[in-house]
Amino acid sequence: MATNPSWILRSHPSAMPTTENWALEDRPVPEASDGELLVKTLWLSVDPYMRGRISPAKNYAAGFKLGDLMLGGGVGEVISSGSSDFSPGQIVMSDYFGWQPFTVVPASSAKLVATTDAPMQAALSYLGMPGLTAYFSLLKTARPKQGETVLISAASGAVGQIAGQIARIKGLDPVAVAGTDEKLEWCKALGYRAGVNHRTSADLVADVTAACPNGVDVFIDNTAGPIHDAAMLNLNAFGRVVVVGTIALADRFDQPDIGVRHLRRTLITRARIEGFLLDDHASEYETALAD
Amino acid sequence: MATNPSWILRSHPSAMPTTENWALEDRPVPEASDGELLVKTLWLSVDPYMRGRISPAKNYAAGFKLGDLMLGGGVGEVISSGSSDFSPGQIVMSDYFGWQPFTVVPASSAKLVATTDAPMQAALSYLGMPGLTAYFSLLKTARPKQGETVLISAASGAVGQIAGQIARIKGLDPVAVAGTDEKLEWCKALGYRAGVNHRTSADLVADVTAACPNGVDVFIDNTAGPIHDAAMLNLNAFGRVVVVGTIALADRFDQPDIGVRHLRRTLITRARIEGFLLDDHASEYETALAD
Structure with missing residues (x-):
């Protein structure tokens, strides 16, 4: 079993978040079912909206529960594909990257990232x-x-x-x-x-x-x-x-x-x-x- | 000289206005020059925006200075007219009625009030x-x-x-x-x-x-x-x-x-x-x- 160290929400911060709010757990590398992609994380984005998602307060984005894997925007390489729209080796962006090296994301959430015009991480910044x-x-x-x-x-x-x-x-x-x-x-x-x-x-x-x-x-x-x-x-x-x-x-x-x-x-x-x-x-x- | 008791702003209220903020002074009945109307006040309107006008603070409506005659929306009868657009006996509305029985208003500020469809004071409420x-x-x-x-x-x-x-x-x-x-x-x-x-x-x-x-x-x-x-x-x-x-x-x-x-x-x-x-x-x- 390959290791897949993953950041898990441990507690809701009451003011500024600290590293104490997360725990790093080793998890197995998941497998992609139909309609899913297994992606290797290359870039993760940490964005202000996430402060709302780690709060128990009602917000515009659904919140994480304690014990949940942290998710956010990311760019990565398709390792295996359960979708005819994507094939291994392609670079994709999704808002459902786990904070972990290997994640399964819904193929419907993924967008192909053009790597010719701009660095791939631009899909998380000026092109995203x-x-x-x-x-x-x-x-x-x-x-x-x-x-x-x-x-x-x-x-x-x-x-x-x-x-x-x-x-x-x-x-x-x-x-x-x-x-x-x-x-x-x-x-x-x-x-x-x-x-x-x-x-x-x-x-x-x-x-x-x-x-x-x-x-x-x-x-x-x-x-x-x-x-x-x-x-x-x-x-x-x-x-x-x-x-x-x-x-x-x-x-x-x-x-x-x-x-x-x-x-x-x-x-x-x-x-x-x-x-x-x-x-x-x-x-x-x-x-x-x-x- | 006919009496024309007039409400004059005496002090800027610091919280809720009281009658102490005004003084009632007898003033002469004014005369209408060219472009003006002498009107007899029939209805005056006291409106919330006036709270701003009796404040020294910057506001959307120009404020009154101490010693100024209070002005506001009113409906009245034209007594003498310095404008070919209006004649004595007509009922007009203007935002520049003084708080006094007889006022001179700019003819350009006056609008003829139709008294057939609604009471004339409607020009200060639902029609105004x-x-x-x-x-x-x-x-x-x-x-x-x-x-x-x-x-x-x-x-x-x-x-x-x-x-x-x-x-x-x-x-x-x-x-x-x-x-x-x-x-x-x-x-x-x-x-x-x-x-x-x-x-x-x-x-x-x-x-x-x-x-x-x-x-x-x-x-x-x-x-x-x-x-x-x-x-x-x-x-x-x-x-x-x-x-x-x-x-x-x-x-x-x-x-x-x-x-x-x-x-x-x-x-x-x-x-x-x-x-x-x-x-x-x-x-x-x-x-x-x-x-």
Whole structure:
């Protein structure tokens, strides 16, 4: 029996997850039945949405139970195939890779990964979920107009780094919020015009004002938290806020988020604040990847 | 000199306004110059937006300064006219009536009031600003679909009583939130299916759940405050919240509204939360009144 060391959820974290929340267990290499693929894991993606899946709280993605194998997006090589659509040696992407060397995934969840145009792991980043999230949240949900200022939090993250580049390509004025000066420098190299370091800022509202002298027209909110306040207080009339993530709340995931509520500001600016989940846009992935 | 007792703003209220915030001063009856009308006040409207105008805080409507004559929506008779569009004896509506018996208003602000189809004061309620607010906030901003549940706060108020009737006429399922059982009974007589008394409720979230067994698809929020929480926690996927008013915050107008922030819930439900001001829809008033 070949070993297949596998990460198993042992406890639900109550604040920030630690390695104590998982156990590494040796499991047998599984076999693919009809409609399944046995894949060898080459790349795994650890994404913010997983924080919700390891919480017992109700969420948009079904949660893991204690003792469950951790699953997530991955890219791997087909070792054996129970589907006429795939054959051994092909590289595929699926959202159901186990955190283990050898996994069985449903063939229906797998997509062939082209390895000629980009590194295969791009299927987990700019050609995959984060890239599509950036594309649809910015262009479809926020509906920016030419020249508008787009503030993006977690700007150097998987979604933000793509959103800033899309904003630049589409003739918008992207401004980054990130947690180190190095990240901000990198953001500028990618196309962001300006940036705000939310960790060293003494006055986040004023720093966003300085970085966005024409105000904020669109805010791609990957974080919630104090950056959300700074964006709301700089929001122009008819501003749009797309709530893509709430990673600033990761250490208090099971507690309500207490803070300033911007309902009057929402009224006064006639802002539109909209929650975003990528799955809602699945029918348009191909159009987006072609754009 | 005929007397013209006039209400003058004496101080900016810091919480709920009191009569101490105004002084009654005798002023001369003014005269209409070119482009103006001298009107005799018949009806004045006291509306929630005025709370913002008597605050020194930045707001969507320009604020009054201390010593200013209070102005607001009114209906009155033209006494003398400096405009070829109006003649003495006509009944007009304007948003610039002083709180005084005789006022000069800009002729450009005046609209002739038809007194045949409805009482003239309807120009300040269902045929005026509150009626148009109900119409556009519900039908245009929230964009409800047939059969959807529409929760409306301040349901017996100027906007809410109209919004509930429009919802009923348009095949929606309106549910009222109001502060007394008498108001709720009246709401039901107007067409609301069910109601929640937010003052006597021991558990507003549960009571909204009971009144909206299929969840809340649209929330017309005239109040903010705890009713907003109860609506957000009952909001269905792709729910829409229109922030029309924040009257629950009237006693802490100059302080930030501290409470639960529903950003994660906004994300999970993919809610759309949008601020509403009637002025943005001015070009469509005639279409709305005809509907």
